[in-house]
Amino acid sequence: DIQMTQSPSSLSASVGDRVTITCRASQGIRNDLCWYQHKPGKPPKRLIFAASSLQSGVPSRFSGSGSGTEFTLTISSLQPEDFATYYCLQHNNYPPTFGQGTKVEIK
């Protein structure tokens, strides 16, 4: 299985901060990567697909970049509703595998 190493595992940030989360794949996955936001008691929400394509309805402050083995999710200006856990997922190689998650908390 492809290992997805996500960092950091948690971070504290303030409203308005720029936040960057990184995912590294154990082997090249082209751009077959999604980012999800997960809040307690709610279904995970896809933010980004194909590494950098914004899901319809997702605010433009979210962006994704990368290809191959290194990927980044950036929140340009953190909003109160963005406090959640974020996961990356690779679907280039079977079975699909997730990163361990990054919990974004209020500073």
Add this chain to the structure above:
Amino acid sequence: QVQLQESGPGLVKPSETLSVTCSVSGGLMTNYYWSWIRQPPGKGLEWIGYVYYSGSTNYNPSLRSRVTMSIDTSKNQFSLRLNSVTAADTAVYYCARAGIVGASDFWGQGSLVTVSS
């Protein structure tokens, strides 16, 4: 917008079979991969497998010997069965839709299934 809702037993005894059903509304099942993902308490997400609208399946090799998935497009439902469960199978079980295998776009709220005697 498509919505998915899991329904599960809540509690299953060790060595028995866990069954969860996902009901789909607001969209067709055709041409999609209908997936199951789980998250044990305090742990990460694990992809279990999918059933295609045609009925073909593909499972995570780590669970393949114990998993069966099925679909009933006339009822807009698909199901997961996991046999010979242990405490390690205690998790929130999510169903999800994907146009590309693995790249799920819509998920259900999740159903907590606890394995305990």
